Amino acid sequence: MQDLYQDLKNALTFRHGISYEPGHQEFHKHHDLYEIYFFLSGDVHYFIEKQVYPLQYGDLLIMHSNELHRPNFQSKKQRYENVVIHFNPKLAEAFSSPQFDLLACFNNRVMGEQNRMRLTPQQIDDIMKLYERMEIHHSQAKAGSEVLYVATFIELLVFINRLFQNQGNHKEQGMLPDKLASLLTYIDENLEQDLTLDVLEQVVFMNRSYLCRLFKKHTGSTIHEHILFKRIAKAKQLLREGCTVTDACQLVGFNDYSNFIRTFKKAVGLPPRQYQSQQRRV
Template sequence: MQEMYKNLDQLLTFRHSVTHNPIPLDFHQHQDHYEIYFFLTGDVHYFIEKQVYPLQYGDLLIMHSNELHRPNFQSKKQRYENVVIHFNPAVLEHFNSQQFDLLDCFNNRVFGEQNRMRLTPPQIDDIMKLFDRMEMHRRPQALPGSEILYFATFIELLVFINRIFQNQGKQEEQVMMPDKLSSLFAYIDENLDQDLSLEVLEQVVFMNRSYLCRLFKKHTGSTIHEHILFKRIARAKHLLREGSTVTDTCQLAGFNDYSNFIRTFKKAVGLPPRQYQSQQRRV
């Protein structure tokens, strides 16, 4: 336990941020960390896997480490404020009870679904109080023992979130994703090792490639090429962690050119595939 508190900054991060000129973010995942995202102000549609959520004040998002996501800013000049928490689920190993799993809302739902919880005004007030306490306990001038209170408040936050998740059931997803794009996402996921050129994709969804590209950009904030590339990198990382050879990974992830795979993987991950695989074996 003492070792956990020494490494708490690597295991649990809290950020309350405000900006008037948000910088566009690429598609991303958090390999070892889960994310809690609380929306306060802005004009944002949030993309998670195959869904887009238009956000309003008090919306809470939860993301598993493998769920692809990115905010799509509809207006870049509006005030943008949120609270984001990243945490390594391993930190909770000794805090679950037989009756209550603190990771239930992250692990026990369909991948890429039920990511958003729409909180009531009283729930918004309650969660803001928890965030205020976490922020207070992480200040540089905090009193001795504040790291314990910081982590204890985080545990309380997870209990709070899971109770909301369990009580709301499966709400109707108020998403803005056209059926054509939903079909496109499904096809890409199932055929990452195949030809995913625009020539192929426009035939899959029976839509002109120019219009398809514009539609994709409008709803995700990114291009089809960027989405496919990130999905293939994510597949490659998974295969390497599972012990696949670099050569097999190149083919199974849809990179037909080995040199291009090595170069693209290193640019995206920061390490060449073999070094990444070795590092994962040591973790």
């Protein structure tokens, strides 16, 4: 806990962002942080795993570190505003109790499901007040501001988990075409296999040019970007579980060891062996 307080820049980040011409958004850099995303304005569909969420004012999204996610802007000329929080899950674990797990809404659900919460006007007002307090404490240099910053964040997590508990096991109807949903499932289940366009167009019986356009339209990314992200996420999991770097490379479908090392380092910020050593020290 003391180390997390000393390094709050990495353990807990708060950003209230406004943009009028949002550019191309790549998948978020691979990290082990969890994310809370609060949507205020814009014309955005948000892609998470195998789901596409069209957003409206006050939508709240929650993502853990292994969930592939990114905004897909439907209009480039509108005002785009959101509040985004990234946090180290160990910070939340330190404040959880046996009766109330602050990470339950992130961990106790199927990956890529129940990410979005639709808030009532009163709930939107309540969460906006928490964000305003976080923003004030984050910007102040007064004694104790960092403590109040974390305390307000913990209050936010309690609020979100109560929302999650109240919404039950509601599963939203998917917006993705069935062919794309099938393709995403196939990729997830066959990361160690050949996933070239030659193979994938046969999986869904669709011309590759049309398939690539359809994929880009609904997810905002290319098929190649998606596969790389999923392979690196799987490699990180294998390394945390004690798999050797060589075996991880093969099990996620990289045929070239040097390319795996280079790609992993670019995506994660550390080479695989160093990442594994770091995880063992945590």
